[in-house]
Amino acid sequence: xxxxxxxxxxxxxxxxxxxxxxxxxxxxxxxxxxxxxxxxxxxxxxxxxxxxxxxxxxxxxxxxxxxxxxxxxxxxxxxxxxxxxxxxxxxxxxxxxxxxxxxxxxxxxxxxxxxxxxxxxxxxxxxxxxxxxxxxxxxxxxxxxxxxxxxxxxxxxxxxxxxxxxxxxxxxxxxxxxxxxxxxxxxxxxxxxxxxxxxxxxxxxxxxxxxxxxxxxxxxxxxxxxxxxxxxxxxxxxxxxxxxxxxxxxxxxxxxxxxxxxxxxxxxxxxxxxxxxxxxxxxxxxxxxxxxxxxxxxxxxxxxxxxxxxxxxxxxxxxxxxxxxxxxxxxxxxxxxxxxxxxxxxxxxxxxxxxxxxxxxxxxxxxxxxxxxxxxxxxxxxxxxxxxxxxxxxxxxxxxxxxxxxxxxxx
Numbered sequence: 001x002x003x004x005x006x007x008x009x010x011x012x013x014x015x016x017x018x019x020x021x022x023x024x025x026x027x028x029x030x031x032x033x034x035x036x037x038x039x040x041x042x043x044x045x046x047x048x049x050x051x052x053x054x055x056x057x058x059x060x061x062x063x064x065x066x067x068x069x070x071x072x073x074x075x076x077x078x079x080x081x082x083x084x085x086x087x088x089x090x091x092x093x094x095x096x097x098x099x100x101x102x103x104x105x106x107x108x109x110x111x112x113x114x115x116x117x118x119x120x121x122x123x124x125x126x127x128x129x130x131x132x133x134x135x136x137x138x139x140x141x142x143x144x145x146x147x148x149x150x151x152x153x154x155x156x157x158x159x160x161x162x163x164x165x166x167x168x169x170x171x172x173x174x175x176x177x178x179x180x181x182x183x184x185x186x187x188x189x190x191x192x193x194x195x196x197x198x199x200x201x202x203x204x205x206x207x208x209x210x211x212x213x214x215x216x217x218x219x220x221x222x223x224x225x226x227x228x229x230x231x232x233x234x235x236x237x238x239x240x241x242x243x244x245x246x247x248x249x250x251x252x253x254x255x256x257x258x259x260x261x262x263x264x265x266x267x268x269x270x271x272x273x274x275x276x277x278x279x280x281x282x283x284x285x286x287x288x289x290x291x292x293x294x295x296x297x298x299x300x301x302x303x304x305x306x307x308x309x310x311x312x313x314x315x316x317x318x319x320x321x322x323x324x325x326x327x328x329x330x331x332x333x334x335x336x337x338x339x340x341x342x343x344x345x346x347x348x349x350x351x352x353x354x355x356x357x358x359x360x361x362x363x364x365x366x367x368x369x370x371x372x373x374x375x376x377x378x379x380x381x382x383x384x385x386x387x388x389x390x391x392x393x394x395x396x397x398x399x400x401x402x403x404x405x406x407x408x409x410x411x
Contacts, residue, residue, distance in 0.1 A: 047129060047130070051069075051071070051135075054137070056071075056073070056137050056138060056139050057071050057073035057074040057076075057077055057079065057122075057137070057138040057139075057140070058070070058071050058074060058135060058136065058137050058138070059071075059074045059079060059080055059085065059090075059135075059136040059138075060129060060133050060134070060135055060136075061085060061094055061133065061134050061136070062132060062133060063098075063132055065085055065091055065094060065134075066083055066084075067080055067082075067083045067084060067085060068133060073138075073140075074138065077112075077120055077122065077138060077140065078110070078111070078112050078120065079110075079122075079136075079138060087108075087110050087111075089106075089108050089110065090108075090124065090126075090136060093106065093124065093126040093136070094126055094134045094136065096126075097126045097127060097128060097134055098128070098134060101128060103125065103126065103127040104124075104125070104126045104127075105123075105124065105125045105126070106123075106124055107121065107122070107123050107124070107141065108121070108122055108124055109121050110122060119142075120140065120142050121140070121141045121142045121144075121145040121146075122138045122139060122140055122141065122142075123138070123139040123141050124136060124137070124138050124139075125137045162200070165196045165197070165199045165200035166200065168192075168193075168196040169193055169196050169197060169200070172189050172190075172192050172193040172196065173193065175189045176189045176190065176193070221262065222260050222261045222262055222349075223260070223261075223262075223263070224258040224259075224260060224372055225258055225259050225260070225261050225262075225263045225266055226255075226258050227255035227258065227259055227266075227291065227298050227300065227369075228254050228255055228291065230263060230266050230267045230270060231251065231270060231289060231291055231300060232251075233267050233271075234267055234270035234271040234273075234274055235249050235251060235274060235289060237271050238271060238274045238275055238278060241275065241278050241279075242278050242287070245278065245281070245283045245284075246283050246284045247278055247281055247283070247284070247285055247286065247287055248285075248286045248287070249274065249278075249286070249287050249289060250286055250287070250288050250289070251289045251290075251291070252288070252289070252290050252291070253290050253291040253292045254291055254292075254293075255291050255292070255293050255298040255300075255371075256293055257293060257298070257371040257372060258371070258372050259298055259349065259369045259370065259371060259372060260349075260370075260372050261348075261349040261369070262348075262349075265345045265348070265349075266345065266349065266369075268341065268345065269341065269342045269345035269346060269367065270300060270302075270367070272338040272339070272341055272342050273300075273302040273338075273339075273342055273365050273367070274287065274289065274302055275338065276302075276338050276339065276365075277302050277303070277304035277306070277363075277365075278304075280304060280306040280307070280363075281304045281305055281306045281362075282305065282306065285304070285305040285306075286305060287302065287303065287304050287305075288301070288302070288303040289301070289302055289303075290303070293371065296370060296371050297351075297368045297369065297370060297371060298368070298369045298370075298371055299366060299367070299368050300366070300367045300369075301364055301365070301366045301367075302364070302365045302366075303362060303363070303364040303365075304362045304363055305362040306362050306363060307359065307360065307362075308357045308358050308359040308360055308361055308362055308363060309355065309357040309359075309363055310359060317339055317355065318339050318340055318342075318343040318353070342365075342367070346367055346368075346369065349369055349370075350369070350370050351367060351368050351369035351370065352367075352368050353365060353366065353367050353368075354366050354368075
């Protein structure tokens, strides 16, 4: 066979080998894809579409509790990490459903993550999905549960707080009746009754204020509010209790721009702050009320020269009915609701309230509220330099600053 024929035969053999190799590769690739497709979990018809629109966190696990599918919310809630169910409580539920074939439903409080003390309350429903999968549906009820707990605690606290003055008034009435012939005793019991009735009246009024806060719609019903006039009225309403303790209320600074909100609610909040300062200040001292405008915020600081508040107590003083010294609060007539009202009013107006205090150096409560943006049609606008000029006589009042306390006292 001549060389040309040999070359041709070799070429044909090589071509045949190449075609065979390509066919074998394609067959292998097809088999691999087929196996991969067969290994991909297949859900019952329509299940994926339903899960995508139910609006709840969901997790689907297989026969060995491996996570087949999970929604982003399930990862956000901390129910799933990687391809693993995190909480043993959920694994117990899936095991019972797998064993009994009965739908399980529970409300669980679970750790939010691997660190910290945060928890999440979820309503969980676990059911079989097809022949080999288990579906876990989770609905976040953390905020609802917390609100219910707060409401329940509030009702219980109100009941307890009302019992004290009501019971005292009842006992004093009996004492007056028994001592009808003793004029001195009657006068003494009558004074005590007057004090308890005042305490009861203050408590009822604070409860009414909290009720108003829950129904107040500051966004829709708000108006431009002149902070200076609100501060002046709040101070005026506290003149009598201040004079009874020979306490001087000193006001300094001004707010050139208004804030947006409910004037009555803001006045109530500032009145409560000043009233609180007067109640816990020694006789013959001063309460400072400082007003300033800075960085688009109106700041009102109320400073007393009382005993001060420990760091541990500062974390709780804005809670409803919390009292630093229950015995002293009874003596001063405090209801334990004043600072809670302040916090809610300020929050409803998009602001914040903070406290600086040290033992033996008094306390400074600072309210910050966003200013309204004035246009030329609203009146003369005040530039930053004018604001700075009007507030130049006062240093910034900041939480944790002793200078802030001193400045508030000198206001």
